[in-house]
Amino acid sequence: MFNKILIANRGEIAVRIIRAARELGVGTVAIYSTADRDALHVHLADEAICVGPARSTESYLNMNNILSAAVATGAQAIHPGFGFLSENSKFARLCEEMNIKFIGPSAKVMDMMGDKINARAEMIKAGVPVTPGSEGEVHTTDEAVKIAEEIGYPIILKASAGGGGKGIRKVNTVEELVPAFEAAQAEAQAAFGNGAMFIERMIFPARHIEVQILGDSHGNVIHLGERDCSLQRNNQKVLEESPSVAIGHTLRNEITSAAVKAAQHVSYENAGTIEFLLDESSGKFYFMEMNTRVQVEHPVTEFVSGVDIVKEQIRVANGNELSVKQEDVTFSGHAIECRINAENPKFNFAPSPGKITNLFLPGGGVGLRVDSAMYSGYTIPPYYDSMIAKVIVHGENRFQALMKMQRALLEFDVEGVTTNVDFQLELISDPHVVAGDYDTSFLGNVFLPEYQKED
Known part of the structure; x- marks a missing residue:
């Protein structure tokens, strides 16, 4: 086993x-920026080294500084979170x-599956269903208009x-296409340094279903069941x-088998997620993308499967x-995760950085977990993602899990900053959510308009 690994990330992960x-x-x-010198991960790690100033491009995205930190501390591997x-x-290849072992798939597989266009082509080869869409990168509005006419509206730009x-932008008509394409392309260039776009026929509304997979260097690939991630705001x-x-049962077998087939096709190693869109009206599902990393929501799978995904990544x-074979994996009960963010849902979810003057995290009982890097007196910096905690619950059935989540959110207390705890509590208590009657359109089209009317 490794003697020492470097964690190239921050916060709760x-x-x-x-x-x-x-x-x-x-x-x-641990690595940290100057804005994170008092962060919890810095205190918990055996060693910590500063890799740059607050701006993420100069610290958490600074490959040279991170690799230099790994060499200087003698770390044998890097976990990117x-x-x-x-x-x-590029970082995996470096x-x-x-x-230095990159705790994730190879750079070759990341290129193959991390790029939506390459991934789509590979899934077609693997026999995994895909939605109609562009066959290569789209760089201009003229190309976009032509392709959209061929596959038909509505479409989604990615x-x-x-x-x-x-x-990402959803486009319903040709009149919306050019401004949406230009905006999405500019956002992509700013976020990823790459303005290349991809166009797909939009399956909407739909269920967003993802399957957790694990693979090793010995040819073993297994799945750990599916997660429903349909409750989304702005994707x-x-x-x-x-x-x-x-x-x-039948559809579960089909979709998890397709995910394993996809991972086997690319000889996938480590943790990954195959994401699908499910058209409930037809029962058909389509490959959307693969995430070649551990997911924010991995704890719900850990609860129902009993497999520690992060430990498996390191092993x-x-x-x-892999420490388990497919026939060893059993699923028990129901798990739910709520993301707690320092933001104000009543003001268009505006970020709310600042000093936490008091913090009480829910606890007690079986099947409750809070993943967080927060503590009382900690100052949330304004430079990074607003997520401050994840509340994860597990019950013998979905009703028990819902009740446990309601109880946990009622106990969650943060002072000094505004959070979305009350928003999550209302969401988890909504009759549609309690009944499981929702899809990717529900939050934006049904729940939020009513929520934002409230005083």
Whole structure:
């Protein structure tokens, strides 16, 4: 096993990785920006090293500084977490060249599956269903207009190198296309340094279903079931659950088998997620994209499967076989995750950085977990993502999980900054959500208009 790994991230995922590594007996190195010198992950790691100023491009995205930190501290591997450099094949390739193990898939596979256009082509080869769309990169509005006419409206524009909801626009008519394309392309260029776009026929409304997969260097690939991530705002997930109430036994077997087939086709190693859109009216599902990293919502899968995904990532990167085979994986109960953000839902979810003057995290009972890097007295910097915690619950059934989440959110208390806790509590209590009657259109078209009317 590795003696020491460097965590190239911050916040709750850095804390999560440090804890998993410590339980495996592996030493840890935290990196931090000048804005994060008092962050929890810095205090918890065995070693910590500053890699630059507050701006992420000069710190958490600074490949040279991060690799220099790994060399200086003798770290044998780098865990990128999610976001930042986690899906950057150039960084993975630099790690390989420097004989530092990247805890994730190879740069080659990241290039293949991280780029939406390449991924689509590979899925067609693998026999995985895909939606009608462009066959290559789209760079101009003239190209976009022509392709949209061929596949038919409505369409969705996506940044080829994108993720996290950036560079995405839904387009219903030809009149909307040019301004939407230009805006999405500019956003993609700013977020990823790549303005190449991709166009797909829009399956909307739909269920957003993703399947967690794990692969190792010995040819083993397994799935850990599905997650329903349909509750989204601006293409960013708000709440996730597992299993999905929209999927029965037969469809579950079909969609998880397709995910394993996709991962096997590219000889995938480490943790990854195959994302699908499910058209409930027809029962058909379509490959959307692959995330070649651990997901924010991985804890719901850990609860229902009993598999520690982050530990498996570290073991697989070390050259070990997966600790479980598919026939060993069993699923139990129901899990739900709510993302807690420092933001004001009543003011268009404006970020709310600042000093936390008091913090009480819910606890007690079986099946409740809070992943966070917050503590009382900590100042949330304004430079990064606004997520400050994840509340994850597990019950014997979905009703128990819903009740446990309601109880946990009622106990969650943060003073000094505004959060979306009350918003999440209303969402988890909404009759449609309680009934499992929602899709990707629900939050934006049904819940939010009513929520924002309230005083």
